[in-house]
Amino acid sequence: xxxxxxxxxxxxxxxxxxxxxxxxxxxxxxxxxxxxxxxxxxxxxxxxxxxxxxxxxxxxxxxxxxxxxxxxxxxxxxxxxxxxxxxxxxxxxxxxxxxxxxxxxxxxxxxxxxxxxxxxxxxxxxxxxxxxxxxxxxxxxxxxxxxxxxxxxxxxxxxxxxxxxxxxxxxxxxxxxxxxxxxxxxxxxxxxxxxxxxxxxxxxxxxxxxxxxxxxxxxxxxxxxxxxxxxxxxxxxxxxxxxxxxxxxxxxxxxxxxxx
Amino acid sequence: xxxxxxxxxxxxxxxxxxxxxxxxxxxxxxxxxxxxxxxxxxxxxxxxxxxxxxxxxxxxxxxxxxxxxxxxxxxxxxxxxxxxxxxxxxxxxxxxxxxxxxxxxxxxxxxxxxxxxxxxxxxxxxxxxxxxxxxxxxxxxxxxxxxxxxxxxxxxxxxxxxxxxxxxxxxxxxxxxxxxxxxxxxxxxxxxxxxxxxxxxxxxxxxxxxxxxxxxxxxxxxxx
Numbered sequence: 001x002x003x004x005x006x007x008x009x010x011x012x013x014x015x016x017x018x019x020x021x022x023x024x025x026x027x028x029x030x031x032x033x034x035x036x037x038x039x040x041x042x043x044x045x046x047x048x049x050x051x052x053x054x055x056x057x058x059x060x061x062x063x064x065x066x067x068x069x070x071x072x073x074x075x076x077x078x079x080x081x082x083x084x085x086x087x088x089x090x091x092x093x094x095x096x097x098x099x100x101x102x103x104x105x106x107x108x109x110x111x112x113x114x115x116x117x118x119x120x121x122x123x124x125x126x127x128x129x130x131x132x133x134x135x136x137x138x139x140x141x142x143x144x145x146x147x148x149x150x151x152x153x154x155x156x157x158x159x160x161x162x163x164x165x166x167x168x169x170x171x172x173x174x175x176x177x178x179x180x181x182x183x184x185x186x187x188x189x190x191x192x193x194x195x196x197x198x199x200x201x202x203x204x205x206x207x208x209x210x211x212x213x214x215x216x217x218x219x220x221x222x223x224x225x226x227x228x229x230x231x232x233x234x235x236x237x238x239x240x241x242x243x244x245x246x247x248x249x250x251x252x253x254x255x256x257x258x259x260x
Numbered sequence: 261x262x263x264x265x266x267x268x269x270x271x272x273x274x275x276x277x278x279x280x281x282x283x284x285x286x287x288x289x290x291x292x293x294x295x296x297x298x299x300x301x302x303x304x305x306x307x308x309x310x311x312x313x314x315x316x317x318x319x320x321x322x323x324x325x326x327x328x329x330x331x332x333x334x335x336x337x338x339x340x341x342x343x344x345x346x347x348x349x350x351x352x353x354x355x356x357x358x359x360x361x362x363x364x365x366x367x368x369x370x371x372x373x374x375x376x377x378x379x380x381x382x383x384x385x386x387x388x389x390x391x392x393x394x395x396x397x398x399x400x401x402x403x404x405x406x407x408x409x410x411x412x413x414x415x416x417x418x419x420x421x422x423x424x425x426x427x428x429x430x431x432x433x434x435x436x437x438x439x440x441x442x443x444x445x446x447x448x449x450x451x452x453x454x455x456x457x458x459x460x461x462x463x464x465x466x467x468x469x470x471x472x473x474x475x476x477x478x479x480x481x482x483x484x
Contacts, residue, residue: 049396050357051374056295058368060359120357120372120397127337127356137354143336145358 010173017174018182042117050120064118071111072152078104079159101163108159112152115145168193168203261404261433262456263320264478267440270303270318274432274441278322281405281431283391285377298371300402301432317480320441322432323348323369323402324465324473331361331370339399346446346474347404355398362399366466367473370401404443405430425451446474 045052055062081100085093116125128149130139139146172193175186193199278284278301287296301322308315325348331340332348339355342348350370362370376396379387387393390407394400405428412427425444433441444453456462457476464473 049373049375051291051296056374057297057371058295058362060362060372115358118358120359120399121355121395124356127354137338139336140333140338142333143360144334145336145360 010177014174014177018178045117046122061118064114068111068114068118071107071114075104075107075111075155075159078102078107082162098163098167101159104159105156105163108152108156112156115148164189165203169195169200261325261430261444261474262442262453262459262462262476262478264440264442264456265317265319266478266480267438268303268318268320269438269440270305270316271437272303273435273437274301274320275299275303277431277435278402280386281388281391282403283377283387283393284400285373285379287375291374296372296374298373298400300369300371300400302369319477320432321367321369321465322475323404324367324471324475325402325404327472327474328470330364330366330469330471334360334364336360345409347406347409349403349406350399350401352392352394352398352400357397357399359399366469366471370399372399373397425453 053062053064078100082097082104085097085100116122119125128139128146130141130146130149132138139149168190171186171190172195175183175190175193178186278299279286282300284298284300287298291297301320304319304321306317306319308317325346327346329340329342329348332342335341336358337354337356339351340348340361341351357372359372362368362372373394373396377393388407390411408430409428413423416423416427423445425448428443430443433443442453442456444451446454446457448454453476456478459476459478461478461481462476463479465475465477467473
């Protein structure tokens with residue numbers, strides 16, 4: 001793969017990230033209108049009272065909780081797709097996994113919004129959070145609503161980690177191609193990624209997520225040529241030789257850096 | 261509390277007294293038609309038999325003050341909790357309106373403030389100063405007129421005596437013209453309410469749910 005070709009490849013890949021067309025603004029305006037309408041109706045509901053939502057006695061839970069469950073379900077679908085592709089070790093899984101994990105994280109955030117909208121006095125939602133208040137009143141740990149809080153937080157933390165960790169080299173790639181504010185933002189997100197063999201090795205070990213047996217069979221993909229060239233001045237020259245055959249099936253945690 | 265269904269005439273005085281005592285807002289006919297009427301104490305009406313041999317039965321239903329209350333464990337903020345007296349209390353300030361308790365309650369006796377309470381002038385002048393007015397978004401329910409219980413216990417303490425049977429009368433008991441309702445201390449085996457609770461006519465509402473309600477309904481005697 002020639003240098004010029006790989007540069008063109010990453011240019012093509014990053015174009016939607018670095019250039020903004022009018023279609024983007026159109027979509028943002030459209031979706032932003034919907035969001036503003038939602039915020040407006042939520043404010044109206046808080047101002048007028050929960051009676052505006054049409055629920056009544058004895059059906060006290062309606063579409064907010066339904067929506068909550070729906071979005072949690074959507075995010076589970078993302079996890080499922082990503083997990084299955086990881087388990088079967090599909091070589092073409094990367095873009096699909098990334099999409100699925102983005103769906104997981106963002107659908108979960110949308111879902112987590114609904115129990116708060118659902119509250120009669122949403123400005124007090126932090127009483128669901130176990131924190132040492134001045135009067136040491138903790139939430140009632142017997143209540144499934146508090147379990148909800150723990151479940152959502154755990155799930156969100158896990159899925160965000162799964163999303164962000166494999167994305168770090170890509171952040172570094174974008175960092176190296178941008179300037180100004182974007183450069184600083186992507187630089188912060190890249191967490192000082194330089195693309196050294198040591199970093200790749202560590203990242204691979206973190207993403208393995210503790211499943212040693214399973215991951216020993218997981219092939220380790222060497223950095224894509226674009227990423228390695230742009231963000232790894234210290235990457236050994238010999239390492240690039242393996243990028244033409246991008247999957248190294250013999251790697252283990254001990255030899256991952258040197259074998260490629 | 262014990263309610264003698266044989267004596268209940270279904271007059272509804274208890275409902276009115278409850279509204280007056282506890283600052284319960286009236287919601288108007290449109291909201292009431294949607295099932296948002298707030299009667300901490302309601303009189304359920306049952307028609308039995310075919311015309312012309314119909315029989316009308318009443319049953320006043322308020323919070324049963326369950327010993328194993330389903331509303332308590334589900335509340336994430338302890339707004340619904342059990343007091344040392346055995347009351348099933350609701351702390352309005354602590355309620356954030358998840359409405360979980362009302363979903364859990366099998367008796368449908370918890371009421372939600374769908375809107376801010378309003379009283380047409382000059383009715384706002386008759387609000388009971390001993391009872392807080394609940395704001396929009398909180399759950400409320402029968403408290404066994406806890407303000408009266410506390411006032412009586414403070415009086416008894418000031419007079420350096422134990423509370424005795426008949427010291428406390430909730431608004432519904434006080435207003436019941438047929439004296440169908442009796443309120444007292446179930447822990448005192450000699451109180452009238454304890455005596456009535458042991459009656460063979462006594463029964464609990466939805467007893468098989470295992471909620472251990474504190475209200476005993478004395479069944480109607482069938483006339484042969």
